[in-house]
Amino acid sequence: MMQRVTGIGGVFFKAKDAPALRAWYRRHLGIDVQEWGGSSFTWRDANGQPSGGSTVWCINSTDEEAFSPSDMPFMINYRVEALHDLVTLLKAEGCEVLDKIEESEYGIFAWVIDPEGNKVELWQPPEGQ
Numbered sequence: 001m002m003q004r005v006t007g008i009g010g011v012f013f014k015a016k017d018a019p020a021l022r023a024w025y026r027r028h029l030g031i032d033v034q035e036w037g038g039s040s041f042t043w044r045d046a047n048g049q050p051s052g053g054s055t056v057w058c059i060n061s062t063d064e065e066a067f068s069p070s071d072m073p074f075m076i077n078y079r080v081e082a083l084h085d086l087v088t089l090l091k092a093e094g095c096e097v098l099d100k101i102e103e104s105e106y107g108i109f110a111w112v113i114d115p116e117g118n119k120v121e122l123w124q125p126p127e128g129q
Contacts, residue, residue: 004086009123010056010077012038018061031057053079053125069098070119083108083124 015021022033032039038058045051056077060066067075080086083101087110091097096113103109108124 002085002089003081004089005078006081007053007079008055008076009079009125010058010121011074012056012058012060012066012077012121013074014062014064014067015059016062018059022059025059033059067119070113070117072116072118075119075121077121077123080122080124083110083122086110086122 018037022037025031026033034040036058037060038056040054040056043051043053043055062073067073087097087101090112098111098113098119101108101110105126107126110122112120112122114120
């Protein structure tokens with residue numbers, strides 16, 4: 001059986017006042033929030049050494065369209081190994097898969113809507129990440 005999800009690539013959520021919430025997380029939890037609205041956490045092994053992956057955490061404003069067509073306030077990005085194969089399988093299983101696949105230097109992305117209306121992002125990282 002094909003392995004589907006291999007990890008969490010990112011957590012994205014909306015805030016009424018995104019700049020203020022980003023500042024709160026920066027000040028009180030020490031998260032290194034970047035200009036783009038989030039931070040990337042490098043995966044580490046038991047010895048504290050980088051281990052080949054990262055998880056993105058990002059606060060978006062409520063008017064952000066990245067979560068459309070879902071109106072939910074969050075989106076999870078899941079890492080996968082064979083995105084095109086998984087999309088084909090999900091469609092065959094009757095899932096609501098959006099008709100858009102994006103390829104960039106950051107990897108390959110596709111989206112599916114779960115039964116509760118949450119937009120789920122699927123991400124195949126570039127080779128070696």
